[in-house]
Amino acid sequence: MEDHRISALADLLAEAERTGQGTQPLTALHEDLTIEQAYHVQLTNIERRVKAGDRIVGKKIGLTSLAMQKLLGVDQPDYGHLLESMVIENRGEIPMRRVMQPKVEGEIAFVLKQDLIGPRVTVLDVLQATDYVVPALEIVDSRVSDWKIKLPDTIADNASSGLYVLGGRPMKVEELDLTQVGMVLYRNGQIENTGVGAAALGNPAACVAWLANALFRFGITLKAGEVILSGALSAAVNAQPGDTFTARFAHLGEASVSFTLD
Amino acid sequence: MTMNNKALAEYLVSAETEKREVTRITAEHPELTVEDAYVIQEQLVGMKLEQGYRIVGPKMGLTSRAKMKQMNVEEPIYGYIFDYMVEDSGRISMSDLIHPKVEAEIAFIMGKDLEGPGVTGAQALAATDYVIPALEIIDSRYENFQFTLPDVIADNASSSRVIFGSAMRRPGELELDLVGVTLSINGQLKDxxxxAAVVGHPAHSVAMLANMLARKGLKIKKGDIILTGGITGAVMLSTGDYVTAKWDGLGEIGFTVSE
Incomplete structure (x- = not known):
């Protein structure tokens, strides 16, 4: 696919985000859109944002649960970029105009103290390179109407990233068993679902290792100080104006966020 | 109630003993109420006591929001675990069962009596000596696990087998609603x-049990071991399966399913 077509697809997504009007799936326009091309569309929009003054602060990994992979008919995760403009403070508010069709997930976030360079990063490498983990809420969102996404659609759309919240207390990875960390997600005080670390590819650290290795082919390194959202521990829950979401994690504390009308 | 409670209890006990699935009792008695069903369950429990079996403790069922919604109920149900159901050999036999499923739970070992009404989760925790991990094998005596609420209550809440873990913790040592649990079969994560999947907190399940028993003038007794309800969904078992489950802070349990 020529550069100008990649650029045109990036325009569609950027325009959808600017206007708040979802686009039709890119795969409806280009049935043959490959995963590789989709990542180039994603990178095009990220580079434009960085040029406009935003900054890359980390990465997110998506499609880490068997349920999500089945839903999209894929057998691997995907990833997107976290930007400075996506950060919401713990217990903060999100005006609905900042999002389009938001859903909320509870995750474990990693903050690195060393760079991680693929292509042979292991779980043990990730644990040794991690400064600390904290509980996180990810607000996923789609610039594609009605979330009608196939794998290349969500990849091109920055892996359906929206906003994110870090909360709780930072902990060293040696202080807990990441695979068994329990999580409860509440919406307005009601339990929506529960999860556990192993929901993300069996181990959240395995997701980070996958990411480091997947980034290698794009010449990208995970850098010290970066925040990595490692993947949802339970199903994403739709957010409505007025909703408050809280995720409580064993050992790690909680992260919370509210959605306001404007 | 016009039907014979004792006959219905015998019908269910013989289905269990003969390891065969039977037609649900509401097929013939659609008017059966929840109260009727607990009367049949009492008959069934009485028959097992007469046979010389001992009650280990009550168990709670339908404690997840998903199951309550599915059965359209507001509160869980209870049944009883007997000594012959406790499996310590590290294996269960398919030939002893009908169509077993497994779910991971947290069990409470009671240090004091607990009597409703009005009991809360905090009081339940205070009356608890230890919490331990447990794998419960449920095995409805009904065809294809198809039943209405009164059916499953009469059937002793599908109770069949239980495998307790050896890690005992004081209830205050853990945040029980945040204990993460994984259930795998043959190395593959199943659920x-x-x-918190158990009515918000496993101790809340014990409190609800005390309050439900109080309506019948009964109470939770010191020494009872209570199964609080599935943290995971129930997963179908097959011959040859090796089942493992892991609890954060409460260790692991494994068992095999033989012929």
């Missing part, structure tokens, strides 16, 4: 959850 997972956290303690």
């Amino acid at each position: 997972l959850g956290a303690g």
